[in-house]
Amino acid sequence: MEIPFSIDAGRVRLRHLRPTDLPIFAAYRADPAVCRFQGFDPFGLVEARDFIAQYAAAPIPAAPGEWVQIAIARSADDQLLGDCALHLQAHEPRIAEVGITLAPRWQGQGYASEALQALLKFCFEELALHRVVALVDPRNQPSVALMERVGMRREGHFRQNGWYKGEWCDEYQYALLAADWAAAG
Numbered sequence: 001m002e003i004p005f006s007i008d009a010g011r012v013r014l015r016h017l018r019p020t021d022l023p024i025f026a027a028y029r030a031d032p033a034v035c036r037f038q039g040f041d042p043f044g045l046v047e048a049r050d051f052i053a054q055y056a057a058a059p060i061p062a063a064p065g066e067w068v069q070i071a072i073a074r075s076a077d078d079q080l081l082g083d084c085a086l087h088l089q090a091h092e093p094r095i096a097e098v099g100i101t102l103a104p105r106w107q108g109q110g111y112a113s114e115a116l117q118a119l120l121k122f123c124f125e126e127l128a129l130h131r132v133v134a135l136v137d138p139r140n141q142p143s144v145a146l147m148e149r150v151g152m153r154r155e156g157h158f159r160q161n162g163w164y165k166g167e168w169c170d171e172y173q174y175a176l177l178a179a180d181w182a183a184a185g
């Protein structure tokens with residue numbers, strides 16, 4: 001049974017992934033450029049189908065300590081644009097980590113900004129979280145720009161903090177507090 005989840009925010013809608021998203025989802029998740037600075041490798045079709053099945057009716061948020069993946073769709077026609085992810089920390093579920101991915105053809109048009117703003121609004125105004133964090137490879141310029149565009153603060157530069165794609169990678173830690181969100185109005 002699907003647990004209803006749908007947030008409309010400007011041009012984007014956050015909703016559950018659906019089996020009908022598979023062709024678009026599989027195409028961008030198979031793209032090495034999309035995966036370049038992410039913790040996962042390009043997906044095959046079966047992996048993409050299983051991934052959608054796993055999250056199509058998942059609770060949002062997931063239990064603390066587990067990630068949930070959420071579709072980013074275009075409000076106008078519900079077409080999949082990308083996905084975002086939310087993880088409440090196991091030891092402190094008032095703190096979340098988020099991630100975001102857009103299919104290449106939808107990048108550079110402000111959709112990620114609108115989706116991340118909608119996810120932050122959900123985190124602070126619906127879930128009453130205290131703090132939301134995102135980790136970004138400093139070489140991932142579009143992601144760095146996105147974090148700063150939505151008002152996330154760069155709190156740290158962790159040197160060689162993760163092993164991805166066969167190398168140690170630096171990470172910037174970005175975060176926003178509930179107080180920052182409230183102050184920004």
Ligand SMILES: CC(C)(COP(=O)(O)OP(=O)(O)OC[C@H]1O[C@@H](n2cnc3c(N)ncnc32)[C@H](O)[C@@H]1OP(=O)(O)O)[C@@H](O)C(=O)NCCC(=O)NCCS
Pocket residue numbers: 033034035037038099100101102103106107108109110111112113114135136137140142143145146149
């Ligand atoms: C990270 C990622 C989601 C950023 O997406 P993005 O499309 O660059 O971000 P936005 O949606 O905010 O779009 C911003 C661009 O759209 C432009 N834009 C056009 N219309 C806009 C609007 N209405 N509102 C805001 N920006 C708009 C901005 O000027 C900006 O252009 P620029 O890149 O030339 O400066 C995307 O690069 C991506 O999916 N990368 C692959 C996955 C990845 O690495 N994810 C991050 C892991 S930490």
